[in-house]
Amino acid sequence: MDRSHDPLPLGETGLFTDLYELTMAQAFFRQKMFAPATFSLFIRNYPPNRGYLVSAGLEDVLEYLERFQFSQADLSYLRSTEIFTEDFLDYLEGLRFTGSVRAIPEGRLYFANEPVLEVTGPIIEAQMVETFIINQVNLQTLLATKAARCVWAAQGRGVSDFSARRTQGTDAAMKMARCSYISGFQSTSNVLAARRYGIPPAGTMAHSFISSFPSEAEAFQAYAEAFPRRTILLLDTYDTIEGAWNAVQVAKKLAESGNRLLAVRLDSGDFDSLSRHVRRIFDEANLDYVRILASGGLDEHEVDRLVRDDAPIDLFGVGTKAGVSADAPWSDMAYKLVCYDGRPVMKLSPGKVNPPGTKQVFRFQDDGMFSRDILGLSDESVPGTEEMLVDVMTGGSPTAAKPDLVEIRERLESDMQRLDPRFKALNRPPLYPVQSSPKLQRLTATVQEQLGEPE
Amino acid sequence: MDRSHDPLPLGETGLFTDLYELTMAQAFFRQKMFAPATFSLFIRNYPPNRGYLVSAGLEDVLEYLERFQFSQADLSYLRSTEIFTEDFLDYLEGLRFTGSVRAIPEGRLYFANEPVLEVTGPIIEAQMVETFIINQVNLQTLLATKAARCVWAAQGRGVSDFSARRTQGTDAAMKMARCSYISGFQSTSNVLAARRYGIPPAGTMAHSFISSFPSEAEAFQAYAEAFPRRTILLLDTYDTIEGAWNAVQVAKKLAESGNRLLAVRLDSGDFDSLSRHVRRIFDEANLDYVRILASGGLDEHEVDRLVRDDAPIDLFGVGTKAGVSADAPWSDMAYKLVCYDGRPVMKLSPGKVNPPGTKQVFRFQDDGMFSRDILGLSDESVPGTEEMLVDVMTGGSPTAAKPDLVEIRERLESDMQRLDPRFKALNRPPLYPVQSSPKLQRLTATVQEQLGEPE
Numbered sequence A, B: 001m002d003r004s005h006d007p008l009p010l011g012e013t014g015l016f017t018d019l020y021e022l023t024m025a026q027a028f029f030r031q032k033m034f035a036p037a038t039f040s041l042f043i044r045n046y047p048p049n050r051g052y053l054v055s056a057g058l059e060d061v062l063e064y065l066e067r068f069q070f071s072q073a074d075l076s077y078l079r080s081t082e083i084f085t086e087d088f089l090d091y092l093e094g095l096r097f098t099g100s101v102r103a104i105p106e107g108r109l110y111f112a113n114e115p116v117l118e119v120t121g122p123i124i125e126a127q128m129v130e131t132f133i134i135n136q137v138n139l140q141t142l143l144a145t146k147a148a149r150c151v152w153a154a155q156g157r158g159v160s161d162f163s164a165r166r167t168q169g170t171d172a173a174m175k176m177a178r179c180s181y182i183s184g185f186q187s188t189s190n191v192l193a194a195r196r197y198g199i200p201p202a203g204t205m206a207h208s209f210i211s212s213f214p215s216e217a218e219a220f221q222a223y224a225e226a227f228p229r230r231t232i233l234l235l236d237t238y239d240t241i242e243g244a245w246n247a248v249q250v251a252k253k254l255a256e257s258g259n260r261l262l263a264v265r266l267d268s269g270d271f272d273s274l275s276r277h278v279r280r281i282f283d284e285a286n287l288d289y290v291r292i293l294a295s296g297g298l299d300e301h302e303v304d305r306l307v308r309d310d311a312p313i314d315l316f317g318v319g320t321k322a323g324v325s326a327d328a329p330w331s332d333m334a335y336k337l338v339c340y341d342g343r344p345v346m347k348l349s350p351g352k353v354n355p356p357g358t359k360q361v362f363r364f365q366d367d368g369m370f371s372r373d374i375l376g377l378s379d380e381s382v383p384g385t386e387e388m389l390v391d392v393m394t395g396g397s398p399t400a401a402k403p404d405l406v407e408i409r410e411r412l413e414s415d416m417q418r419l420d421p422r423f424k425a426l427n428r429p430p431l432y433p434v435q436s437s438p439k440l441q442r443l444t445a446t447v448q449e450q451l452g453e454p455e
Helices: A019-030 A058-067 A072-080 A086-093 A123-128 A130-154 A170-182 A191-197 A207-211 A216-226 A240-256 A271-284 A300-308 A405-417 A438-451 B019-030 B058-067 B072-080 B086-093 B123-128 B130-154 B170-182 B191-197 B207-211 B216-226 B240-256 B271-284 B300-308 B405-417 B438-451
Strands: A036-042 A100-103 A117-122 A158-161 A232-234 A263-266 A291-295 A315-318 A334-340 A359-366 A369-377 A390-394 A434-436 B036-042 B100-103 B117-122 B158-161 B232-234 B263-266 B291-295 B315-318 B334-340 B359-366 B369-377 B390-394 B434-436
Touching: A019 A086, A019 A123, A019 B191, A019 B207, A019 B216, A036 A123, A036 A130, A058 A100, A058 A130, A058 A390, A072 A086, A072 B191, A117 A123, A117 A130, A117 A334, A130 A158, A130 A170, A130 A300, A130 A315, A130 A334, A130 A405, A130 B170, A158 A170, A170 A191, A170 A405, A170 B130, A170 B170, A191 B019, A191 B072, A207 A216, A207 A232, A207 B019, A207 B334, A216 A232, A216 A240, A216 B019, A232 A240, A240 A263, A240 A271, A263 A271, A271 A291, A271 A300, A300 A315, A334 B207, A369 A438, A434 A438, B019 B086, B019 B123, B036 B123, B036 B130, B058 B100, B058 B130, B058 B390, B072 B086, B117 B123, B117 B130, B117 B334, B130 B158, B130 B170, B130 B300, B130 B315, B130 B334, B130 B405, B158 B170, B170 B191, B170 B405, B207 B216, B207 B232, B216 B232, B216 B240, B232 B240, B240 B263, B240 B271, B263 B271, B271 B291, B271 B300, B300 B315, B369 B438, B434 B438
Parallel strands: A158 A315, A232 A263, A263 A291, A291 A315, A369 A434, B158 B315, B232 B263, B263 B291, B291 B315, B369 B434
Antiparallel strands: A036 A117, A036 A334, A100 A117, A100 A390, A359 A369, B036 B117, B036 B334, B100 B117, B100 B390, B359 B369
16 A cells, blocks of 8 residues: 555654643553543534535545554653653553544534444544544544535536645645545645545646746747647746747747647736636647636636636646635534443533434435435434444454545535535535434433533 | 655755846856855834744755755756856866855844844856745744744743644744744644644544444543553543543543543633633543643744633644744745845835845843844844854864754743743734944945936
8 A cells, every 4th residue: 555645654653743642641541441432523614605615634644544553653752741641652562553543434424413433432532533533534534624615616517636735734734635536636736645635637837947948839839849748838937828828839839839828827917817818829720629727826716706707717726825715724523532441421511512412313304405414413313314424444454445536526516416406505604404303403412411500 | 864755855855946146147147256245134124013033944955055966857947947148057067165154043033124134155156046045044033933922922831733634834833833833833743844843743533433333432432542651531522521521531431540641632612611620520520730721823822822811721833823923924024135256235115125235243240131132234233132143064074963843942931031021922012123333324324326216
């Protein structure tokens, strides 16, 4: 298996955690608390303008859990902090993740308050993996959801991931390439991600390429000679319209040798008027096959505007704003204990109450369209619904081979078609209906009463 | 050297790049363009409410440049794309970074339009490293700057990094721990970062720890028994004030054995009123040594409000909003060609003009305070100023051993003291004065004229 650029190299799985996970573990160990616990991972409140969430990140979670362990270097470090006892460090040395995981598969849509993943295992194991699990599923959910919004806005025109240089770090760059491909982007500029995930790589040229030649025409010509069958020319280094005329000359020269200029790229200015002007220039030169690509500051809102105005842009290169999910760079995703040793538990912190018990999400369809979800307990069954959480790991081992990325992408395409367009609105979508089952409501009331809910 | 969690494992340095860097390289190679080029890295416009920028990320850049190469696996992949010629792939096989780097050292303050780093080398080498360099310096500048704002708001009270679970990926989590420590945070919850960077690790307990016991009092007691000398109790799982009373009992019991309860943590609700109430409870129980820690949704604005209102909070645990630089998750940082083969170059794209030539930043001080900067050419000298960019790499090797993180932290502390408080305002700070030298202005005008500036 290609382990290149795992988010955590083997030997770092143990320590990528919050210190309190380890101190709590030592306290559990000291109390001989090894009973099974279930933790539930969910987003409580939608980030701004989000009406759905895309499940993503599970693959990294499962690989991490399979490889979870403390290296000798980890243990030496922990010893040096003088926080931990020798018997606990001995225990950590042999510790592996032996629990089970149920999850909504990657590429499926889910909604606020629905667990996208539940981990069950001895409490120390299930607790200690919290930091990594939230880190990855939160990030990948945000990125896949942002990318799905861009694809929806593009209405069938192409979208490509140009974000690697301005994502928040290298891990995020890799995950943006992966998540945006799941969400329907056609390619990525990130070569390492293209290799790792089998995504088509894409690229054009930079302004510096133009500037390094004495003139734009010479730069265009040099590139076309190097790549006669895959040239995309960047027009705006000096002046976009003059650039278009220079590109026409290159296209004609390529045509003489039986090749076609693939496309030109706009990277600044008013994309709407420039794309129309450039389109006209190429059409009047009988070069209607030359495509127009736009990049620079694009997000779903800008893509939506250009598509609605029918600007003649064939492909959108989406970078920074999508790669950091700029309007929603974080969510309140949490990993909460819902059951310990068979006892359903919850907390009552203001604004952070979460219902107890191991759960299932039951999805109704109506005429092939998603109509509503029921959040219930895992031992319930709701006739006529699809159960969204499935077993993905038991006894520390995955229950199935990891799905192909294309399969995940197809799942999302299918789910998006089954989601009513009003929930896909880019601004203020309505809430998709998610109701708690009567049984979950009763359990919540009972546990709250036992805990003595503050008045 | 500890290479754990490098942002890129060795053997991935070559491919973490945008495809166009490689296609441009092949075009340069075909044209036999190997002359030296200089690229300049800078932020054009301040992110919202920023009045200064903290230099951070250089250490990762230098390590990357030292290790830059294409592995056999990289070359096989590139061959499989059918984009590249065999002679170019042979060239890549032997390629290393042989150029030089000048930079504003980490921990120094810099300002918009000032190059924080300049890379000079054969154009193929200097161009190809763009993606990684922007990725790391952009991220670390944003995180260090965000963290410096939090420290400034805390006015001497402690701040700790609790962000690992919700940063955008594992690389960002590591960098947030490092950057926030540079900016004056006292500790991090991220154990891997604590080990790698030598930062004090910090942690308390989670709500799940409380919920896993039959009662809060039993949970508190179990934790205190495990860590009699380093217990911090989380108060809000059920009710913060009742939690405080339970904590008082634990503190008294600890005191009987000569130990002290270190602190309690508030994690929800109105921190101002809760901290006063909890402070009173502990003070009246003669437990004035018990500190109060607050966490949950904090950023510099919330810390500022609590400090101005003199809420009795001793330590702020800052997480998500700082760890993703939530109000400014991206910048327009760019890496622009400014000189090729001795010829100063620039681009004229609307809104993206950058002045040509290799540069230096000259900083004036007045009475020990920074008064203004001059952006000039690297061959200028401005008497009475400090030259901010220094040589950090020549011929592909660092010019000095990497500085200790504490040294970088002290640099920033010193620079922050020399920056007038008005530039540190959290909202709408004025622009720090940065002027172009007459010589740079003349060169810009000349190059613009040669390129035929569009009217």
